[in-house]
Amino acid sequence: MELFEAPWHKAASEGDAFIVEWGVWDWTGNRPAVSLGRLLAVNEIGDRQDPYWQPQYWKVELQACFAEDPAWADLHISGGGDSGFDHAAIGEPRADALAETRRFIDQEPILNAMWRSTPIGIEVMQERAD
Template sequence: MFTQILRRHGVEQDCVTDVAAAWDAFAEFLQLDIAGLDPTLGSDADGFIVQWGRRSWSDNRLILTFTRQLAITDVGDHDDSYPQPELWQLDLEMTFADAADLIGHAQLAVQDTGFTFAPTGPLRATALVDTWTETQQHAPVRAAWVATPASSRLSFECVC
């Protein structure tokens, strides 16, 4: 579904050229309700985070990642008396070539926005605006938001 939303916004998952359009698509995707989430966690079963920094797997190039995390319950052993949800993350990871305005990322005191678990609808819309505002307070992140990524990839993986 996210791939379809990206395309409607003119974005290809493996060739992002417009970070702002990718963010708009991500914000739209975050407003979709997902079936199969752990009901015991309430809104904590569906959250999102924006992360940035230099990572070894990207040849130490700057990465900006939009992540949606879901706690899924309908998996595993159905006879387990203490079933635990699996955490799945959908990541749109964008990697940037070094540029003067992207330098200084390592000196930032924070490397992410922290997870937000606001429920879909108006509360999530407000949380999305707050998250975008937070990212724009950091000059290297703000610069990445308007730069063209050197590469990008979309993944959906179980993280626990």
């Protein structure tokens, strides 16, 4: 008997992830911003028997924008950065990954500064990510 993983099982596990992004972008009014995002795979659309079937991927994010702060001048955030998508399984692996992300935020100077600041605007968005 040959074992295989159905494409939607793999897609579902790869489609549940989180990411932290930060930077200064035109869509934030050129203000410093941090985004906490979650990637989700929607499996209910299309014919799963189709060998080329793929779920729809959606990103839901909370984006906080901040006023310029002279204390941040030396932190050079214009290029921005991100933590990369983390696909840890829900449960203890996800809790551990989130704890590691929190340690990363505490050690990254610009993220630490943003985390402890009051945003001037917060927006929740969702968009197709595929």
